[in-house]
Amino acid sequence: MAKLVAGVGCSHVPAIGVAMDTHITDQPYWAPMFAGFEKSKQWIKEVNPDVVFLVYNDHCTAFDASCIPTFALGCAAEFQPADEGWGPRPVPVVKNHQKMASHIAQSLILDEFDITIMNEMEVDHGLTVPLSLMYGEVEAWPALVIPLAVNVVQYPAPTGNRCYNLGKAVRRAIESFDEDLKVVIFGTGGMSHQLQYKRAGLINPEWDKAFLDRLTSDPVGLAQMPHVDYLREAGSEGVEMVMWHVMRGALDDEVTEIHRHYHVPASNTAVGHIILENKAA
Amino acid sequence: MAKLVAGVGCSHVPAIGVAMDTHITDQPYWAPMFAGFEKSKQWIKEVNPDVVFLVYNDHCTAFDASCIPTFALGCAAEFQPADEGWGPRPVPVVKNHQKMASHIAQSLILDEFDITIMNEMEVDHGLTVPLSLMYGEVEAWPALVIPLAVNVVQYPAPTGNRCYNLGKAVRRAIESFDEDLKVVIFGTGGMSHQLQYKRAGLINPEWDKAFLDRLTSDPVGLAQMPHVDYLREAGSEGVEMVMWHVMRGALDDEVTEIHRHYHVPASNTAVGHIILENKAA
Amino acid sequence: MTDKPYEDIPGTFVFDADRGREGYHLNQFCISMRLQKNRDAFNADEEAYLDQYPMTPDQREAVLKRDWNRMLELGGNIYYTSKLAANDGINFQELAGIMTGMGREAYRDMMLHGGRPIEGNRYKKEWGED
Amino acid sequence: MTDKPYEDIPGTFVFDADRGREGYHLNQFCISMRLQKNRDAFNADEEAYLDQYPMTPDQREAVLKRDWNRMLELGGNIYYTSKLAANDGINFQELAGIMTGMGREAYRDMMLHGGRPIEGNRYKKEWGED
Numbered sequence: 001m002a003k004l005v006a007g008v009g010c011s012h013v014p015a016i017g018v019a020m021d022t023h024i025t026d027q028p029y030w031a032p033m034f035a036g037f038e039k040s041k042q043w044i045k046e047v048n049p050d051v052v053f054l055v056y057n058d059h060c061t062a063f064d065a066s067c068i069p070t071f072a073l074g075c076a077a078e079f080q081p082a083d084e085g086w087g088p089r090p091v092p093v094v095k096n097h098q099k100m101a102s103h104i105a106q107s108l109i110l111d112e113f114d115i116t117i118m119n120e121m122e123v124d125h126g127l128t129v130p131l132s133l134m135y136g137e138v139e140a141w142p143a144l145v146i147p148l149a150v151n152v153v154q155y156p157a158p159t160g161n162r163c164y165n166l167g168k169a170v171r172r173a174i175e176s177f178d179e180d181l182k183v184v185i186f187g188t189g190g191m192s193h194q195l196q197y198k199r200a201g202l203i204n205p206e207w208d209k210a211f212l213d214r215l216t217s218d219p220v221g222l223a224q225m226p227h228v229d230y231l232r233e234a235g236s237e238g239v240e241m242v243m244w245h246v247m248r249g250a251l252d253d254e255v256t257e258i259h260r261h262y263h264v265p266a267s268n269t270a271v272g273h274i275i276l277e278n279k280a281a
Numbered sequence: 282m283a284k285l286v287a288g289v290g291c292s293h294v295p296a297i298g299v300a301m302d303t304h305i306t307d308q309p310y311w312a313p314m315f316a317g318f319e320k321s322k323q324w325i326k327e328v329n330p331d332v333v334f335l336v337y338n339d340h341c342t343a344f345d346a347s348c349i350p351t352f353a354l355g356c357a358a359e360f361q362p363a364d365e366g367w368g369p370r371p372v373p374v375v376k377n378h379q380k381m382a383s384h385i386a387q388s389l390i391l392d393e394f395d396i397t398i399m400n401e402m403e404v405d406h407g408l409t410v411p412l413s414l415m416y417g418e419v420e421a422w423p424a425l426v427i428p429l430a431v432n433v434v435q436y437p438a439p440t441g442n443r444c445y446n447l448g449k450a451v452r453r454a455i456e457s458f459d460e461d462l463k464v465v466i467f468g469t470g471g472m473s474h475q476l477q478y479k480r481a482g483l484i485n486p487e488w489d490k491a492f493l494d495r496l497t498s499d500p501v502g503l504a505q506m507p508h509v510d511y512l513r514e515a516g517s518e519g520v521e522m523v524m525w526h527v528m529r530g531a532l533d534d535e536v537t538e539i540h541r542h543y544h545v546p547a548s549n550t551a552v553g554h555i556i557l558e559n560k561a562a
Numbered sequence: 563m564t565d566k567p568y569e570d571i572p573g574t575f576v577f578d579a580d581r582g583r584e585g586y587h588l589n590q591f592c593i594s595m596r597l598q599k600n601r602d603a604f605n606a607d608e609e610a611y612l613d614q615y616p617m618t619p620d621q622r623e624a625v626l627k628r629d630w631n632r633m634l635e636l637g638g639n640i641y642y643t644s645k646l647a648a649n650d651g652i653n654f655q656e657l658a659g660i661m662t663g664m665g666r667e668a669y670r671d672m673m674l675h676g677g678r679p680i681e682g683n684r685y686k687k688e689w690g691e692d
Numbered sequence: 693m694t695d696k697p698y699e700d701i702p703g704t705f706v707f708d709a710d711r712g713r714e715g716y717h718l719n720q721f722c723i724s725m726r727l728q729k730n731r732d733a734f735n736a737d738e739e740a741y742l743d744q745y746p747m748t749p750d751q752r753e754a755v756l757k758r759d760w761n762r763m764l765e766l767g768g769n770i771y772y773t774s775k776l777a778a779n780d781g782i783n784f785q786e787l788a789g790i791m792t793g794m795g796r797e798a799y800r801d802m803m804l805h806g807g808r809p810i811e812g813n814r815y816k817k818e819w820g821e822d
């Protein structure tokens with residue numbers, strides 16, 4: 001049977017992708033940000049998951065305003081990196097484990113999560129930047145990737161509690177799939193950032209650190225936080241953090257924090273990163 | 282505040298639309314089928330709802346295989362009748378109560394239903410045939426219509442239980458909308474029918490009648506029926522009946538059956554129809 | 563593995579994700595028939611139009627021969643294939659007449675007499691299938 | 693009525709359904725900029741390209757003048773407007789420099805020094821707005 005062994009929380013700032021793609025990661029502005037992922041790259045090389053279940057949000061790229069799914073599960077054979085206005089990122093195509101994705105889709109719907117199945121989808125920086133941060137520059141992604149796109153652009157995003165429970169359902173779905181596969185789940189987005197209007201540039205490191213702390217120690221309580229707290233305290237785009245609850249919900253109640261990194265700034269954003277392992281793993 | 286007063290269950294066979302649009306409803310084949318809707322047309326004229334919340338399924342018309350939402354709520358200003366391969370039906374454009382639809386969308390998502398918001402959508406016979414049956418031939422639909430499209434084409438549809446609970450959440454959403462509006466909810470599709478392959482033409486009147494009986498008397502128990510029972514007993518397309526649970530869930534626990542009609546055949550299908558009123562209404 | 567409690571129903575394809583994957587391009591071709599401009603292009607040159615859809619040779623042949631059951635066996639779904647049928651002037655009831663092998667009149671007559679009964683039609687074993 | 697607990701946050705538009713309705717065609721125009729062929733057409737003749745999108749005169753003027761804050765005030769969302777900005781060679785950080793009125797250098801400098809603090813930036817009343 002497939003086994004979910006660990007979770008990764010990770011920002012997905014587009015400028016990080018640009019820095020990697022234009023080879024300026026050793027500039028003073030970027031070096032400390034990337035330094036915090038050295039251990040992560042080692043870690044994922046050692047864990048070497050067969051499949052990454054990657055929770056992210058589309059930034060009005062694959063989905064325009066005509067159709068806004070709350071949870072969209074990628075079931076296509078592969079996903080091309082999208083042109084977000086400045087040309088597609090020069091990164092490998094993302095390949096799915098299509099049978100596992102279908103299995104998860106069926107399991108989630110029967111578990112009463114009302115997902116949208118996507119049989120064609122391009123993927124934007126929200127998905128490719130975390131892969132780049134964890135795997136570096138590669139010819140092909142070392143893992144198959146099952147994408148779950150969450151609406152966090154049009155209010156309301158799903159609640160933290162719903163995301164947390166979705167994580168539990170994703171775990172059940174993965175671990176009822178009858179192939180011996182090692183799976184790691186990514187929750188992406190955040191941390192505090194506001195990209196728009198007169199309050200742009202908001203950063204709240206105390207809030208971010210408390211979020212990272214409680215992710216390990218008090219995930220159920222943390223998932224009860226109302227949207228307005230994210231919007232007010234972590235910036236209008238900080239509400240992306242709800243996606244980390246899916247990752248956390250998929251893990252054991254008790255987890256070990258393997259690694260943490262926090263850096264300000266990357267463009268407009270506080271970069272946050274955490275690796276959590278199931279104790280049993 | 283808006284008030285939900287009644288529910289209508291109704292088949293949505295495309296041939297019924299064709300019969301109305303080609304003016305052959307008084308032919309012997311069709312006359313008994315349409316006769317059962319005479320009382321319904323009177324009833325809805327008297328109730329005269331401001332808004333119809335219409336639960337239906339798209340039949341691979343607005344949604345192709347690339348994107349399959351479990352629940353898609355129509356939030357556009359209006360919905361054009363779609364060309365399903367034989368030209369669009371010559372019926373009025375369907376107008377939305379757009380602010381109410383947005384309110385319902387927000388309320389449902391915060392209530393942890395993972396709906397997809399549709400800001401552009403054409404509507405097929407699944408939506409227009411029940412309107413035609415209830416309102417007859419009209420210059421403009423007498424009510425605004427909020428459409429909810431449910432996936433019942435690709436297995437698995439949402440469970441009956443999920444649909445029933447969605448109905449309860451729709452009721453809460455409607456009745457927290459701050460305009461004095463009278464709302465009727467339609468659940469459509471069914472009854473027993475199989476359109477495909479060697480078992481096409483299956484009709485199970487005992488099952489259909491039991492379903493209609495339990496809809497009034499035992500809605501919670503009825504909603505627990507697994508998909509395979511619909512597929513086996515009511516035909517592969519009979520699984521559309523899960524949509525009636527949304528309608529029933531939105532009503533009071535105790536309802537009065539105002540009218541019922543059952544007729545075989547319309548094309549490949551058993552036509553079923555029921556009108557249920559909240560006792561308090 | 564993925565639970566499929568419906569596989570013992572006779573004469574029926576339940577359109578699940580496995581079938582959806584298999585029939586994807588066939589179904590996407592069929593749904594394109596819902597627009598007049600596509601119907602016109604297909605009717606003018608079927609082979610050229612089908613070149614846009616990377617279906618398998620078997621699927622393509624089933625389309626060209628209008629082998630309606632074969633399309634379902636190869637992952638088609640009735641709501642898609644019915645759009646190709648509509649292009650050919652075949653409605654849902656006529657299509658069922660073809661798929662059941664009964665022919666239009668006998669099928670219509672069966673429906674007028676209450677349809678196919680559920681007795682004997684619940685399980686494959688009742689049809690002498692496994 | 694629909695609950696909006698976020699309306700007291702200063703300098704911020706929360707993109708809810710009401711804003712989405714207002715900005716629909718503006719945002720659909722902006723997302724069209726993610727494809728090169730559309731960027732080419734827009735850059736060749738902005739007025740003609742915009743005729744395809746039935747936005748309000750104010751929205752159209754905001755686009756033509758690249759009044760980034762006005763676009764947001766009129767229902768735009770940053771993930772859409774950033775695609776128009778990308779077409780103009782403006783990235784997210786430069787756009788924030790413009791929207792805050794700080795200018796590129798001062799904004800970049802603020803970010804390098806830890807960003808805009810949360811203290812004093814939680815409530816409209818802290819900004820002297822009600």
Ligand SMILES: [Fe+3]
Binds near residue numbers: 057059126190240
């Ligand atoms: Fe993001």
Ligand SMILES: [Fe+3]
Binds near residue numbers: 338407470
């Ligand atoms: Fe139907």
